[in-house]
Amino acid sequence: MAVSHEKFEGERTLLRIHIGESDKWNHQPLYEALMEMFRAEGFAGCTVQRGVGGFGSTSRIHTDKILRLSQDLPVILEVVEETERVERILPRLDEMIGGGMVTMEKVHVILYRPGKVT
Numbered sequence: 001m002a003v004s005h006e007k008f009e010g011e012r013t014l015l016r017i018h019i020g021e022s023d024k025w026n027h028q029p030l031y032e033a034l035m036e037m038f039r040a041e042g043f044a045g046c047t048v049q050r051g052v053g054g055f056g057s058t059s060r061i062h063t064d065k066i067l068r069l070s071q072d073l074p075v076i077l078e079v080v081e082e083t084e085r086v087e088r089i090l091p092r093l094d095e096m097i098g099g100g101m102v103t104m105e106k107v108h109v110i111l112y113r114p115g116k117v118t
Helices: 030-040 083-096
Strands: 009-022 047-050 073-080 101-109
Touching: 009 030, 009 083, 030 073, 030 101, 073 083, 083 101
Parallel strands: none
Antiparallel strands: 009 073, 009 101, 047 073
């Protein structure tokens, strides 16, 4: 679903989702399922970042050091969108995310345009 985002500058909401790399949703990596959901909903974009280390509520450290490559590394998804659209998908996030953290904050978008296709 292609959605025009020509007038995307101004006040928006940054949604940040902290989960683990091994988290699943319907036998699929959770971060992939979330990214696909945002795309299907016509969100302006989604960025997935894989962390080199971190810890959460259990205080168990997850790292990418050689001896611990099989550990569950942190993954962060970031989405910038209109507040109302973010708020509408919060119940779905609650259903999909078993453990992790979701934050929202106001941001001011100063530039949003597609990259040049080469």
